[in-house]
Amino acid sequence: MHLKTATRTLTHEMLARPDHDELAREKFVLSLKGSLRSGLGKAPRAAFEHRVLPAFQKEYGAAPASLEDLRDPMAREPLHQMWSALSRSAQDLMWHAVGASIERAAPRMETLARKLRTSNRKLGSLMLNPSVKMPEYIGHIDVHGQPGGYEQDESADDIIAGALYESGGNLYSRGVAIGRHDSKAGCLIGYLQEHHANLRPTRILDMGCSAGGASVPYAEAFPEAEVHAIDIGAGLLRYAHARAESLRFPVHFSQRNAEETGFPDGHFDLIVSHNLFHEVSRRSGPRIFEECHRLLRPGGAVFHLDIPAQRHRFDLLDQFVGDWQTWHNAEPCWPVYVTMDARAELEAAGFPEQTIEVLDRPKVDGPGHWFLFGARKEN
Numbered sequence: 107m108h109l110k111t112a113t114r115t116l117t118h119e120m121l122a123r124p125d126h127d128e129l130a131r132e133k134f135v136l137s138l139k140g141s142l143r144s145g146l147g148k149a150p151r152a153a154f155e156h157r158v159l160p161a162f163q164k165e166y167g168a169a170p171a172s173l174e175d176l177r178d179p180m181a182r183e184p185l186h187q188m189w190s191a192l193s194r195s196a197q198d199l200m201w202h203a204v205g206a207s208i209e210r211a212a213p214r215m216e217t218l219a220r221k222l223r224t225s226n227r228k229l230g231s232l233m234l235n236p237s238v239k240m241p242e243y244i245g246h247i248d249v250h251g252q253p254g255g256y257e258q259d260e261s262a263d264d265i266i267a268g269a270l271y272e273s274g275g276n277l278y279s280r281g282v283a284i285g286r287h288d289s290k291a292g293c294l295i296g297y298l299q300e301h302h303a304n305l306r307p308t309r310i311l312d313m314g315c316s317a318g319g320a321s322v323p324y325a326e327a328f329p330e331a332e333v334h335a336i337d338i339g340a341g342l343l344r345y346a347h348a349r350a351e352s353l354r355f356p357v358h359f360s361q362r363n364a365e366e367t368g369f370p371d372g373h374f375d376l377i378v379s380h381n382l383f384h385e386v387s388r389r390s391g392p393r394i395f396e397e398c399h400r401l402l403r404p405g406g407a408v409f410h411l412d413i414p415a416q417r418h419r420f421d422l423l424d425q426f427v428g429d430w431q432t433w434h435n436a437e438p439c440w441p442v443y444v445t446m447d448a449r450a451e452l453e454a455a456g457f458p459e460q461t462i463e464v465l466d467r468p469k470v471d472g473p474g475h476w477f478l479f480g481a482r483k484e485n
């Protein structure tokens with residue numbers, strides 16, 4: 107299946123256009139990040155195997171057994187220090203690189219977004235609700251180093267958070283496992299079409315939509331359906347709405363907390379999320395599962411897609427390297443996600459055991475896979 111709008115590199119009017127020097131900086135970030143995942147990426151394991159492990163075994167007569175055992179010895183290793191410092195710098199450089207062109211283009215983008223919001227030809231809608239509060243687990247945090255975080259909302263026209271999210275995400279995902287395209291929605295839609303063809307959704311909800319990159323493909327794949335997308339951040343939603351309008355797909359964006367959306371019971375046939383769960387807290391996750399159960403009509407389906415980062419998949423060193431996200435990339439909920447039992451959570455939220463699915467699904471456009479977990483509501 108081919109979804110035109112599922113490409114991350116898709117061009118549309120809301121994108122900032124980097125000039126020659128900005129593009130050169132973006133290319134440098136790409137190659138630095140590429141090296142950090144290939145050659146330089148071997149540095150933590152080399153430090154572990156050649157120095158930390160033998161020293162630990164000598165001192166304690168056994169191999170390290172927990173992430174805590176590794177924390178201090180690895181932090182003292184120059185090879186690991188170099189990898190960690192470069193990884194942090196690459197992330198900062200990424201935001202600087204895309205931030206420069208966005209800052210220059212911001213007035214044009216804000217004017218365009220306002221025009222699209224107020225146009226008689228608009229296809230979807232935008233509903234902001236300032237009384238919706240940013241949850242403390244992402245408020246005041248520059249999640250994955252994004253300047254201003256998801257919360258940035260400086261004026262009634264501010265679109266910067268969404269613009270940064272999309273352009274940063276484009277740069278982040280190129281040349282690495284995700285490939286050149288946003289495979290998330292394409293991957294999940296493909297799964298639904300193959301395994302839940304009887305669903306035929308008429309109302310769809312995308313939770314934690316950010317810039318709306320993964321919301322729009324549902325409007326394309328299910329043209330008969332009314333597609334809704336929610337997020338907490340106003341600056342994300344203004345951008346997402348303008349982006350969808352400029353692509354000419356109808357999506358209804360609104361500012362709501364996925365824990366308590368305010369939509370009526372049984373309102374949706376299909377609920378999806380993409381990369382939401384690795385950023386929600388231990389308290390919030392179960393509430394979101396329960397809200398999905400409440401919002402689905404009998405027989406409706408929910409599917410969440412996220413990174414296949416569960417700890418049980420990896421040896422201790424790779425778990426430690428994954429945990430770098432928590433300590434150095436402002437991903438405070440990472441440990442919650444990587445130890446979450448998705449099946450148990452879905453069951454606790456009321457989904458019948460026999461409908462629960464927890465699986466890996468290959469990406470549509472590159473090596474690797476996504477992690478899917480979902481279920482159908484009892485009929």
Ligand SMILES: C[S@@+](CC[C@H](N)C(=O)[O-])C[C@H]1O[C@@H](n2cnc3c(N)ncnc32)[C@H](O)[C@@H]1O
Pocket residue numbers: 241244256290313314315316317318319320336337338339342362363364365379380381382385386390
């Ligand atoms: C990593 S982003 C994923 C964005 C998008 N779905 C994608 O695939 O690119 C996670 C998003 O979830 C949103 N989010 C986190 N907790 C939320 C909640 N309780 N309710 C609604 N949105 C939430 C954040 O604001 C952020 O935009």
